Amino acid sequence: MNEPLHFLAITELAPLIAAGHLSSVDLTTACLAEIEAHNDALRAFITVTAEEALGQARERDAETAAGRCRGPLHGIPVSLKDLIDQRGVATTAASRVRDGHIAAIDAPVTARLREAGAVFVGKTNLHEFAFGTTSDDTAYGAVRNPHDQTRSPGGSSGGSAVGILTGMSVASIGTDTGGSIRIPSAACGAVGLKPTYGELPADGVVPLSRSLDHVGPLARSVADAWLLYLVMRGNAPAAGASWADARRISGLRLGVPRPYVHDILDDEVRGRFAESLAWLRQAGAETVDVAIPHASDTATIYQHMSLPEAAAYHAASIDAHPERYTPNVRLRIEMGRYVLAEDYARAQRGREILRAEVDRALAEVDALVLPTLPIPAPPIGAPTVEVSGKTESVRNLMLRLTQIFNLTGHPAISIPCGSTADGLPCGFQIVGRRDDTEALLAVAAACEPRVVA
Amino acid sequence: MSEPLHRDHMTTDEWLAWAGADADTRGLPELKPLIEALAAAQRTLRAADWNEDAAGGGPDAARAENARPGDPDAAESRP
Numbered sequence: 001m002n003e004p005l006h007f008l009a010i011t012e013l014a015p016l017i018a019a020g021h022l023s024s025v026d027l028t029t030a031c032l033a034e035i036e037a038h039n040d041a042l043r044a045f046i047t048v049t050a051e052e053a054l055g056q057a058r059e060r061d062a063e064t065a066a067g068r069c070r071g072p073l074h075g076i077p078v079s080l081k082d083l084i085d086q087r088g089v090a091t092t093a094a095s096r097v098r099d100g101h102i103a104a105i106d107a108p109v110t111a112r113l114r115e116a117g118a119v120f121v122g123k124t125n126l127h128e129f130a131f132g133t134t135s136d137d138t139a140y141g142a143v144r145n146p147h148d149q150t151r152s153p154g155g156s157s158g159g160s161a162v163g164i165l166t167g168m169s170v171a172s173i174g175t176d177t178g179g180s181i182r183i184p185s186a187a188c189g190a191v192g193l194k195p196t197y198g199e200l201p202a203d204g205v206v207p208l209s210r211s212l213d214h215v216g217p218l219a220r221s222v223a224d225a226w227l228l229y230l231v232m233r234g235n236a237p238a239a240g241a242s243w244a245d246a247r248r249i250s251g252l253r254l255g256v257p258r259p260y261v262h263d264i265l266d267d268e269v270r271g272r273f274a275e276s277l278a279w280l281r282q283a284g285a286e287t288v289d290v291a292i293p294h295a296s297d298t299a300t301i302y303q304h305m306s307l308p309e310a311a312a313y314h315a316a317s318i319d320a321h322p323e324r325y326t327p328n329v330r331l332r333i334e335m336g337r338y339v340l341a342e343d344y345a346r347a348q349r350g351r352e353i354l355r356a357e358v359d360r361a362l363a364e365v366d367a368l369v370l371p372t373l374p375i376p377a378p379p380i381g382a383p384t385v386e387v388s389g390k391t392e393s394v395r396n397l398m399l400r401l402t403q404i405f406n407l408t409g410h411p412a413i414s415i416p417c418g419s420t421a422d423g424l425p426c427g428f429q430i431v432g433r434r435d436d437t438e439a440l441l442a443v444a445a446a447c448e449p450r451v452v453a
Numbered sequence: 454m455s456e457p458l459h460r461d462h463m464t465t466d467e468w469l470a471w472a473g474a475d476a477d478t479r480g481l482p483e484l485k486p487l488i489e490a491l492a493a494a495q496r497t498l499r500a501a502d503w504n505e506d507a508a509g510g511g512p513d514a515a516r517a518e519n520a521r522p523g524d525p526d527a528a529e530s531r532p
Contacts, residue, residue: 297501300494307491327483335487338472340463346498353503 006030006167010076010224011244013170017075018239020064024057024075027170028119031077034167035122041149043141044162046082046092048122053077056119069239072227074117079169081157082123083130084215085204086110093206094128094138096324097317107204109173109215109232116231117239121169124159128329130175130208131310132156133183133398136380137326144380145188147423151377154187154398156180160218161188171228172218177208178302179372179402181216182414186372186427189416191448192218193225195437197409200232209309212302212406222415222448226441246445247366250284254443255365260295261401264387266375272418272426273371276451280369283450290361290368294353298404299396301354304339304347305407311336355408362410362433367443372414372427374400401429411437413444417451465496 005013006027016022032050039045060075082092085103087110092098106114114120125143127135135158136142143158145151146166153162157174161184164172174181176194185192193216200215207213217228223244230236230243237243256277262270277287311318314333322330361368378385378394385394405412410431417428428451432440463471469492476484 294501294503297497300497300501303491303494304498331481331484331487334476334481334484335491338468338475338488338491340468343495343498346501346504349505350498350501350503 004030004167006034006077006170008170009221010073010170010219010227011221013076014072014074014239017060017064018069024060024064024119025054027075028053028057028077028121031121031167031169038166038168042144042146042162042166043125044143044159044166044168045079045122046094046125046140046159047090049089049120053119053121060117060119070115070117071231071236072116072239072241073113073231074239076118076171077121077169078113078118079121079124079160079163079172080110081126081160081172081174083126083175083206084110084173086120086123089123091206092123092139093130094126094140095326096139097321099324103204105204108201110204112232112234112236113173113228116236124157124163124172126159127156127180128326129206129314130156130177130180131329131332133179133395134378134380135159135184137328139326142380145377147188147377147425150379151424152187152380154184154373154377156184157218158184161185161190161192164190164218164220171220171224173228173232174216174218175205175208176214176216176406177212177306178399178406181214181218182372182402182412182427182429183398185218185414186416186429187377187425189419189425190218191220191222191225191413191415192216193229193413193437193441194405194411195229196411196435197406199437200229207313209306210313211309212306214406222413222441222445225413226438226445229437229441244445245442247442249280249446249450252280252285252443252446253365254280254285254287255290255361255368256287257290257292257295257361257368257370259291261370264374264392264397264400265371266387268420269371269374269376269426273428276417276428277369279450280447287369288365290365292354292357292361292404294350294357295404297350298354298407299399301347301350302399302403302407304343305351307332307336308339308344309336311339351407354404358404358408358410358431359434362431367440368431370401370429370431372401372429373398376420376422376424376426405431408434410434411440413440415444415448415452465492465499468492468495
């Protein structure tokens with residue numbers, strides 16, 4: 001092992017802690033040192049709970065010494081996107097609107113992580129109220145991509161992805177309303193899972209759009225994401241137990257939706273995706289083209305659902321304190337007030353159509369595969385970028401290949417699949433059948449060693 | 454909101470005029486470009502071929518009413 005220990009996966013660290021070869025205090029101290037060294041530049045964390053984390057780590061070490069293990073996350077440093085309640089700690093949502101807020105109790109997902117032995121090192125920065133894809137509209141300073149600090153880490157869970165990539169925490173919990181776990185995972189080179197809609201409780205999590213919000217993990221491997229998902233679902237495996245059974249790659253049938261998905265792709269992203277498919281085929285997987293006929297209606301449907309749902313949640317506070325919002329987020333919330341009820345209802349119908357079409361596309365295959373992002377991480381603050389000689393909106397591009405699965409509720413995961421010539425990561429997205437997130441994870445575990453460069 | 458919404462069905466053009474005027478009234482002129490983008494999305498949404506019609510007809514009437522000739526957003530929305 002040449003990597004520092006705090007850069008290893010949970011699956012590697014947990015046995016070391018359980019065997020007494022590594023103390024949680026040492027591991028937590030190493031993560032806190034990375035935060036201390038790099039957070040001023042990267043702005044990954046809004047709140048660092050150093051004393052509390054070290055106290056928890058000491059407790060975990062004492063328990064280990066006494067022969068007790070709380071669960072599969074015993075002594076592992078984890079961070080929470082700052083939309084998720086942790087008792088006694090502010091939940092800022094990266095907004096001045098929430099100044100003075102302190103969570104009275106843990107969100108259910110936080111409580112389950114705590115019960116499984118996690119050590120909480122802090123709350124991570126995000127696009128204000130998760131209402132954006134770049135993590136630059138935040139009251140706590142734009143989050144920076146560690147691969148190139150002039151670039152966005154993606155969003156809205158940008159701080160979570162940056163934190164696990166730089167050793168500030170071993171894993172993080174984020175939320176995904178249009179891609180906010182998968183987008184930063186792709187832009188930074190992490191694994192990000194959006195489970196099936198409704199599987200993980202969203203209580204105690206500041207909502208963006210309740211019918212589209214998902215809670216999920218960002219991690220260093222599919223196995224880690226799988227473990228965190230099980231813990232948050234309330235089915236934590238016993239410490240040391242096996243849970244990640246990868247599918248055999250041979251015979252795996254993967255559907256590739258090309259119309260719409262491949263219409264706008266950066267050349268290098270297209271190249272990494274094509275290489276990944278070639279490696280998977282070489283390993284024995286079969287790829288077949290599939291169609292989602294109304295995929296091009298996704299953005300329209302999404303806007304007419306997400307905007308009014310966000311406006312409803314923010315109505316009172318935006319009337320009372322509009323100046324406390326960052327300007328772009330305020331305007332997007334205001335937009336939602338103009339969506340007519342009949343158009344919201346039309347969007348609901350469109351959502352049903354898309355859901356049925358994705359179900360059909362999955363009927364004859366084990367999973368769908370597509371790029372997570374059509375572009376590499378964009379420059380911080382850029383409203384547009386050039387793709388194949390055309391100027392495109394960054395926001396539209398960032399959401400283009402992920403938001404459809406928030407509308408349909410299908411589970412989706414992003415795993416790294418190499419980098420551009422400039423060293424910017426690319427993401428490989430895998431989508432599974434609804435209510436079978438574990439089958440998706442088994443496919444992702446099979447694909448991971450073939451596509452991760 | 455100084456004007457009544459509409460007597461029966463608000464077309465996208467009528468909605469755009471109302472929303473833009475309301476944004477001005479509320480001192481939010483910077484909202485108008487976003488509302489114009491939303492109008493394009495609304496046209497696309499209303500023209501979608503999966504919209505239902507209580508009379509049992511197809512979506513042609515809605516498409517004719519809402520899609521403006523040469524509107525690239527509406528045109529690009531079709532697969």
